Ligand SMILES: *[C@@H]1O[C@H](CO)[C@@H](O)[C@H](O)[C@H]1NC(C)=O
Ligand SMILES: *[C@@H]1O[C@H](CO)[C@@H](O)[C@H](O)[C@H]1NC(C)=O
């Protein structure tokens with residue numbers, strides 16, 4: 001899952017606004033393919049008025065996205081800074097956005113950051129980072145050549161760290177406060193937030209974090225076994241038809257990403273640098289080894305009600321057919337979870353939903369995103385203040401799909417959200433836009449989300465339902481369903497089954 005997301009969100013960038021934009025700033029270079037990023041010098045006196053190249057991604061899918069006048073290259077480590085007109089001299093909080101796209105797709109300017117910067121009086125920075133095999137390929141040969149013994153499996157996240165270091169050194173040129181940086185990201189961007197919040201390598205680079213629909217323990221998250229991760233990397237190299245690192249470096253980037261090689265490495269995995277071999281993000285999270293403000297910061301963590309690729313528009317793009325009758329649901333559930341557990345899944349979900357298609361969509365959302373999010377919140381809340389949310393969209397049925405909250409967060413100036421809503425096949429949500437933006441912006445400014453409805457900490461499972469009827473609820477997201485899945489796991493349902501189900505569902 002998570003793969004196709006950002007290709008769709010092609011929002012025009014505002015042309016006229018009381019905002020200064022510096023775009024296409026190069027923050028790092030890549031000395032040689034698959035190497036860690038090397039910081040680039042920054043000259044604040046130069047004009048920055050053209051977006052940089054997009055990081056190389058599968059050219060077929062990129063072309064389908066129809067992004068006009070943008071080229072792809074490997075020299076793509078650029079960021080953009082949106083600075084609101086400020087009447088005060090005191091430095092502004094910085095909101096640092098990491099795009100999603102399953103680590104294989106996406107780019108910095110996909111979503112229009114201007115409105116968020118203006119309404120929240122915050123500096124918004126968005127970035128490119130390396131994707132697919134060019135950013136996430138672990139190889140033994142890379143491990144041997146690297147001074148730190150890093151495998152290359154997290155180079156894309158190391159790019160994000162380089163961008164955060166650029167912010168620390170340079171954001172004062174834009175009247176930004178390097179001591180008040182909030183990182184936020186959705187889908188693979190949310191997973192990145194999870195990594196950045198738990199790796200010691202990002203210590204001191206930000207104060208707060210917002211993790212949207214990307215808990216790093218999803219069945220689709222981190223490759224837990226270093227051996228498996230390395231095997232996937234080596235298998236990828238073989239699939240390209242070469243057997244050495246030097247040949248892989250000589251290969252044309254387009255060729256490397258064509259033939260869907262670019263899709264093959266779609267998972268982040270251990271790299272001996274962000275995490276020691278065998279160490280997992282969730283271990284550090286459980287142990288409270290967090291670097292949000294030296295462990296004193298706070299986080300917003302949440303997901304959407306039907307946070308699944310089985311929802312429109314994804315289901316249409318991926319050409320999936322979903323069960324439409326109870327019998328079909330039951331057959332599918334047994335196929336995915338085994339005869340006994342599949343029967344229990346059918347009883348549980350068909351007991352809750354009249355509509356078999358909607359029941360199935362909820363299964364996918366619960367196992368892939370909602371329940372992992374709940375677990376991450378429970379663990380985090382042991383250590384720091386966490387604000388939990390469930391985004392329910394603007395319609396009365398409260399069904400919000402994967403990524404749909406981005407339409408309310410990044411309302412484009414040109415169409416006031418209509419473009420995004422059209423693409424996401426949902427209604428424009430003008431009432432929710434200021435609510436969501438306001439919570440995110442106040443959190444970035446002061447570490448606590450503020451709004452008309454008071455948002456309490458998640459300690460006891462409390463969460464904010466953000467939607468047509470925004471209100472606090474108890475019990476945690478996915479309450480009932482997640483306990484049900486835990487029971488199945490206790491009865492022997494394997495993580496591997498869930499992993500496969502997330503890929504297929
Ligand atoms: C792309 O560039 C061409 C040539 O500069 C220009 O005519 C065209 O309007 C641009 N298209 C968009 C959508 O910006
Ligand atoms: C990437 O995703 C595809 C399709 O979802 C899957 O078949 C493949 O095994 C994944 N690659 C890795 C390295 O896990």
Ligand SMILES: *[C@@H]1O[C@H](CO)[C@@H](O)[C@H](O)[C@H]1NC(C)=O
Nearest residue numbers: 324354355356357358359361
């Ligand atoms: C079931 O739900 C799906 C998805 O929301 C919808 O398209 C379909 O029309 C519904 N079927 C019935 C019989 O209501």
